[in-house]
Amino acid sequence: MTRASTSTRVFVYGTLLSGEPNHRLLRGARLIGPGRTRPRFTLHDYGPFPALASGGKHSIKGEVYEVDALMLAALDRLEGHPRFYERTPIALDGAGCVEAYLLPKERLADRPIIESGCWRRHRKERKQW
Template identity: 85%
Template sequence: MKHASTSTRVFVYGTLLGGEPNHRLLRGARLIGPARTQPRFTLYDYGPFPALASRGKHAVEGEVYEVDALMLAALDRLESHPRFYRRTPITLDDVGRVEAYLFPKERLAGRPIIESGCWRRHLQERKPW
């Protein structure tokens, strides 16, 4: 008897994006496509990675992947869910309900806000020429 594996759709917006350092953890996942949140979030620069917080006013760009339970567990370990990031369901216009790793806003005081809502664009602008 074959077990039905549960799949979860996950919105990624930083180091898990295609071409970014942690994307290898998504090897084998199905790319649903590029996505953007509703303008209810804030993306912060946390140094080597971004942090997404709710109750903001920006739309954040990213990608949605469909992952299995093992891959979701690996992502939870990477993001130190629930101690560092908290995996939380959010709704995207085109994709519906997905999981996203959100950061507690109270731990982001003084961190720069990424106004564009796009980590890749921010990395390009941050590069010293």
């Protein structure tokens, strides 16, 4: 990523995490480090991926990356922004404001809540069922 390009910090919490299937889209992005939301969100199990919604009481665990405009456009395509997920600025606990992909609450009716706020932990626990 060139420094001359416009960069955006993005919080990822599911299939874009390092080691997860969609992480390849972040190849070349700068890892800022681990991140955690303030306890104002809910993470839902949407089957093969999680969905983040505002207005909860959980702190969600993830990673923060700095991406350029082309990479952000690729992430928007993957997430179906703005028709499916909505890219929204959120405040992280102690790390400032970043962009995150949130799903509108009306799409989350009857979807199980991931109480731990951690997609990786949830997937491990789910495999043990």
